[in-house]
Structure formats: C-alpha cells, structure tokens
Amino acid sequence: MSASRLDALTSWHADWRGLRVAVLGLSVTGFSVADTLTELGADVLVVTESADEEYERLLPVIGARLWTGSLATVPAELEAFVPDVVIASPGFSPRHPIVEWTRASGIALWGDIELAWRVRDKVLRSDGTPADWVLVTGTNGKTTTTRLTASMLVAGGLRAAPCGNIGTPVLDAVRDPGGFDVLVVELSSHQLWYLGLQSGPRPLSPHAAVCLNLADDHLEWHGSFAAYRDAKAVVYQHTRVACVYNKADSATREMVEDADVVEGARAIGFDLGVPGPSDLGVVDGILVDRAFLADRHTSALEITTVADLAAAGLDAPHIVANILAASALARSLDVTPAALRAALRDFALDPHRIEVVAVSAGITWVDDSKATNPHAAASSLAAYPGALWVVGGLLKGADIGPLVAARGSGVKAAIVLGTDREAVRAAFARHAPEVPVFEVDAAETENVMARVVDLALEIARDGDVVLLAPAAASFDQFTSYADRGRRFADAVRERIREQGGERDDDDSAPDAGA
Template sequence: MSERIDALTSWHADWKGVRIAVLGSGVTGFAVADTLTELGADVLVVTESIDEEYARLLPVIGARVDTGPLDAPPAALLDHRPEIVIASPGFPPHHPVIAWTRDAGIPLWGDIELAWRVRDKVLRSDGTPADWVLVTGTNGKTTTTRMAATMLREGGLRAAPCGNIGVPVLDAVRDPGGFDVLVVELSSHQLWYLGLQTGPDPLSPLASVCLNLADDHLEWHGSFEAYRDAKAVVYRHTRVACVYNRADEATRRMVEDADVVDGARAIGFGLDVPGPSDLGIVEGILVDRAFLAERRTSALELTTLEELAEAGLAAPHVVANVLAASALARAAGVEPAAIRSALRAFRLDPHRIEIVARAGGITWIDDSKATNPHAAASSLAAFPGAVWVLGGLLKGVDISELVAGRGQGAKAAIVIGVDRDPITAAFARHAPTVPLVEVDHTQTEDIMAAVVEAAISLAADGDVVLLAPAAASFDQFASYGDRGRRFAEAVRARFGEDEDDDHDPSSPAVPGR
C-alpha cells in the first residue's frame, strides 16, 4: 500500500483525487460513493445493473457509472486504474473482479473499513469519535442490535443501530447530529472484507458479540470453515467485552483465539445459571454477574422472564438475545434499571415469531425471518408440535440435521419453494411418519393461499401453524418480509379480519408463557 493510501485514516485526510472503484450500486454502494465524492475522491461505480434512482443520482453527486457484465474486469475499470477498490458485501471472494483486484495487489476494502477510517467526521463532546459495538451471528443479529441500541438510549447515550440492519454505517457516521455509540450489525460478508483490513488504525470496538454459529451462506464463503473464520473477525481488537454464547462452543473458541486489546474480558451469556463474568438466569430472573465488583458472590437483577413474556419476548432464543444485548449495554456502562425499562417497551420486528392471527381455532405465526436452519430450529423449539411451513432457497445448506432434530416433532409439514427435493428427501429419511404436503409454485399463482388451505386440512383446534422457512425467499418472493406479509394476508383473506380482533401484538409468542 502506498504511503498516501496508508494515511487515509481520517475524514480530514487528503482523499482528493484518489482513484477509487466502487463495486455495486445498491444501498451500500451508493453510501460508499456518496461519501467518497463528498471527500473529493475520483469515483467510478461498477455494477451489472442499477436502480433507476441511483442511476440518476450518482452522476449528480459526481460519480461515474459503468454498467454491464462483470464476468471479467470491464474496460472502464481497467482504464480507471483504481488505487482502492471498495466492494459491496454481495460480491463473494471468488467473484472475477474481486480475484482480479487481489491479484493486482490493489487494496480491497468493504464499506465497514471506509466507515471506520472516516468515523471522526462528527465528534462527541469530548472530542472523540463514537464508540462502536459489533453484533454478528447466524441468527438474532437484528433483534440484538435493536435491543442494545434501545438499552443504550435508555441509559442516556445517543446510540444508533446501523450496518446490515438496513442503515449503512457510513450514513450513521455522517449524521450531523452525531452519536455516542454505533451498534453495528455485521454480516459474514462484511466481516470477510473487514478481515482483509491492514494499516495503522484497525477497527477496535468497545464490545462485540457472535451470538451463535451454524451453516449459512456456504455458497458465498465456499465452506463452513471460511464462514466461521469470517464471523470470528468480530472479536478482533475488542477493547472491553467479548460477549459469547455459553451454549455455543464455537463462539467461546472464537474469543479464546481472538487478538484483543489487553484488558478485554470474555463475557458469557446463556439460559442457565451464570458463573462470575457471565449473564444468565436464576429462578426466572435475568442477572448480571459480570459487570460488578462483587461478581463472585453477588448478581444484579436485569429483568424477569415474566416481564419479558408481557413484552412478547419470552421465546428462548429471544431471551438469549436479551442477555447478549444486556451484556453489550453493560459494557458501555448502562445501569440495570435502564435495561429493564428499555425491555418493557421493546417489541420484536415484524416477521419474527409474530402472531398474525388467531383464526379457525389455530394460531398462525409468521417467522419468515427464519431464513436458515438454525433460526428455524429456534422457532420449532418454541412451538413444538406445530404445522411447519418451510422451504425456499437453501443457499447450499444441508437441511437434514434440522429435519432429524426438529422435524420429527412437527405435527405436519408444508413444503414450498424451488429447493423442495432436498427437504422431502430429508423427511423421507429422518421423519417419515410426519404428514407432508408440497405446494408447487409452478402449479399455483397464489402460493400462500394454497399453504393456508393445506394447513387448515392438517391442523386441529388449538394447533399452531408456523411459517419458519429455514431458507431464503428470493425464489418466489421479493424478500422475507414479502413472504411473511403474503402469508398473513392469505390467513386474513381466508378467515376475515374480524377473527383477529383478539390479537395483541405484545402478547407472548410462546404458548403457556
């Protein structure tokens, strides 16, 4: 790396005229290009396709755009002779342009590295940039990110959830109001790029967590080991607290192997009784035995399972998210009373174990955000004996273990999506007695209406129908949100809106809680 590029560690550094190629033109790519043009860099956006609005805006802000096939570096990219390439997280390591960049020895960044380098645009009252708190994991990232930000705000800090949650970190960094803490949700894709980071000022978060680890995005990373190694980057250079899941050995090993700042502590969370330096549960009370001087003999009460149930946060995997978020907030100095207050008002995102109707004697639950087997397993654990709606794009993941472990307990299964064959084969092998219905998307225009009719034929009074697909949605739907919305609409269309009048969206999602 040239001395000039190495010196780009501040918003106030000399970015003028630096030739930078931005790969991708979605939300992240636009935020990168917008930031760089504001800094005065010479920006070329390279993309296969582009949204009409971005195609109009990018030239206005001063960036050039080249669209077309990217099966090889395009002529416009070669002519640009980039000194830095910044890739949107959708570009996998094996992509031809990524391979060309690395072979050419050109510095390759993600949006997170750029955001860290320019984090001093808006400073806190003490003259320092906002602290960063990092959140990753196969499942629960968004919920934990939102919870932690809510707790920090309740504790009197200006905090913003950002990153993979939908708000680019660069937008938060450039917010003129400024923040005390950024709670940054990171995908494994973003972490892979962050793992390439070099230079004198590596990202160093206040606290970090990997919530859990299970097969996901293997088609992007190439192997489970590569996926795991990317997730482990979250702990690198952590200053105060490396938060890990006591029930997930892989996360503990990540912390043990991490290169952290001297003095950083390992903080475990789990649904069992905590040891010193842990958060956990004692007789229905969530407690902190990590962030107090007398942690070997005492604990601080955070909230209770009963209060979480009142807020619709009682599912076991959600309780785990509560503990993880609490650990991150405590690492930033938030008092237990503020955590308790924040949780009383917190509500889960739509499509996350959301009761969309109680109709026909059946409880209909939308967990469309369960886009991989690990997330679906958590849903099935919360709703044993449910009629399970699953399927979609499996993203290279083997679903057999999920069916063997949880599928046998389902009352029945309704399979949707293009990757139906691996699912039906898994049921035939591991859960052959479970009734199975396939909804072939090539035979019906209204997939979810067919799902609802199939569910009615399989469910009895008092049963739960659970949409927990364990797969991505893009084969049949615009997003997991679109999938969940259409499921809810199909239920309501079948039974009528009036049968859902008793639904309280804050009611606990776990039966009997």
C-alpha cells in the same frame, strides 16, 4: 498509489483528493460509499450490472461516474480506470471475477466498514473523540440484538444508533451531523470477510463485540463452513472492553479464545443457565448479570424476569438469549439495569420474527419468515413444539437434514414450498418418515401462500399452531423474506375473513378447514 498514502487515510480530515476508487455495486451500501468518497474529493467510478433509476440520476449530481454492464469478466473500463482502491458491496463474493482480479493485481480491496472506520471522526463527541463502536454478528438474532442494544443504550442516556447490515449504512451514521456516542453495528459474514482483509495501521477496534451463534449459512458465498466461521470470528479482533460470547455455542467461545484483543478486554458469557462470575444468565426465572458488578463472585444484579418478558411477547428462548447478549453489551457501557428494564418495556420484535399474525378457530398463525436458515428455524420450532411447519425455499448450500432429525418428528405436519423441496422431502423421509408431508407446486408464485393456507386449514385443528419458519431464503418465489411473510399474513387474514372467523375467544369462530 503507494501503500504509505493509503495508510495515511485514517481520518475524515486526511487528504482523499484525487484517490481513484472503483465502487462495486449500487445498492444502498454502494451509494453511501460513492456519496462519502465524492464528498471527500475522491475520483469515483461505480461499476454495477444494473442501476436503480434514482441512484443513476443522483450519481452525476454528487460527482461520481457510472458504468453498467455484465460483470462476468472485468470490464475494460475498470481496468483503464486503474483504481487505487476497490470498495465492494457485500454481495460480491471472494470468487467474483472482479474481486479475484483486484487481489491478483495488488489493488487495495475494502468493504464499506473499512471506509467507515477510517472516516469515523467526521463528527466527534463532546469529549473530542469519535463514537464508540459495538459490533453484533451471528448466524441468527443479529437484528433483534442490534435493535435491543441500541434501545438499551438510549434508555441509559446515550446517543446511539443501530446501523450496518440492519439497513442504515454505517457511513450514513458516521456522517450524521447530530453525531452519536455509540454506533451499534450489525455485521454480516460478507462484511466481516472484507473487514478481515484490512491491513492499515489503525484496524477497527470496537468497544465490545458479540457473535451470537454459528451454524451453516451462506456457504455458497464463502465456499465452506470453515471460511464462514473464520469470517464471523473477525468480529472479536482488537476488541477493547468486552468480548461477549454464547456459552451454549462452543464455536463462539473458541473465537474469543483465538482473537487478538486489546490487553484488558474481558470474555463475557451468556446463556439460559445459571451464570458464573463474568456471565449473564437465568436463575429461577430471573435474568441476572454477574459480570458487570464489583462483587460478582457472590452477587448478581437483576435485569428482568421471564414472566415480564412473556407479558411483552419476548419469552421465546432464543429471544431471551438475545436479550442477555444485548444486556451484556449495554452493561459494558455502564448502562444501569433499571435502564435495561425500561428499554425492554417498550421493545417490540421486528415484523416477520415469531410474529403472531392471527388467532382464529383456535388456530394460531405465526410468521417467522425471517428464519432464513435451519439454525433460525430450530429456534422457532423450539418455541412452538408440535406446530404445523411451513418450510422450504432456497437452502443456500445448508443441510436441512440435522434440523429435521432434531425437530422434524415433533411437528404435526410439514407443508413444503420452494425450489429446494427435494432436499426437504428427502430429509423427512430419512429422519421423520411418520410425519405427513404436503407440497405446494413449485410453479405457484402469485398464489403460493393462498395454497399454503388452504392446506394448513385442511390439517390444523383447535389448539394448533401453523408456523412459517422456512429455514431457507426466499428469492425463488418472493422478493424478500418480508414479502414472503407479508403474503403469508395476507393469505391467512383473507381466509379468516372469507370464513367469517374471529379470534378464538369468540364462541362463534368456525372449525378449522370449514
């Protein structure tokens, strides 16, 4: 197919009929891509190693074909299909054989975000324009910030939806018949890598964007930290109004400085310090905006207070930073400080994000299973200094040494689980040899969290915090970080029930380890 025809496919109402599209992968994202394209009249072949039974049943209903089998090499069926475009699910790395074949063959390679941007005009706002997009990425805090931003926009009277890597495919939001004023799109580094390949005449141009922070993660997918950083930086390209960055993370500021943005777009900083003009920050325990007001050189607008956030369980330093970032994004769309406060009053963190699952015998048990990399775990340890740290899993190529060097000596003890335990043990031996380190047998699967809790009860005493902040992925022993967190919480509650434990405000609570 000629490049000119692909370049013309920048609207839901363009002629997509007969376009041959190979869709790689059949997760929720892959199915949304196939469903969208068949609705548009494209000829769709889905290529995947295995298919969920429901998706396999639905594909012929929507008019798509399915091929399953090994993807270690390019299937002959895919070559014979001669696709005009290949759209890959985010799990396919740049070095996957089919991705490499696609690029070497000169076939257009898209991700789902590219397709969603091209067809974003299916449902229009009352003024006849598509929804604005606000993009959120970062090594950690993406989901919390995405949810916060969407909540603030809704409190401000806008129809807004969180979507993307948060769970709801962007294509599903684009096709929602009710329509939205704003889509708040959480983007993984994988999605951004594919977005960085776009070459059409109308590249994605968000109203506002943020990269919250940058640290080692997904290095096995990208191949290097530099490649990971470059993928994250794509989030700021062609931003129209506000490039929000973390003043405490110089990498995000450099991304903004290097970005090719629309003339007039502003750089908006945030951190936990006193803000300058065009920043959001904290002054004497008050979160303030000095960016989105006319007299920002001499004045500031109050958003909320740290005391109010503490009452809602939102005062951990990294959560406060997420709130400031979300506030900046929402303020770029003229949402009032009063609406921000209203949203925060009703907001609750996701499960498995610094979630207190029990308090008994004076011991607080905290589930931060979503801390799937060292950077996220560092925030957890900062929120709970002196905790008994449950750590380990799949490190995904990340070096846990700097985290143990920075935070390890401050923990009471470490309980190590997971496949990459040797790296964790070595980090403690080198950087915090005085800290007691305990292990759960790697062969433990079904009972791993029961063993973790038993060990913790032997060590913890009144006033201690047991913190599950693994700094690693979960797929070695669990189906997901959520499964890991649920099993931790279940094991904690089971032991408390067995011991007849109650909350620590009850004098009858037993001693730890009883």
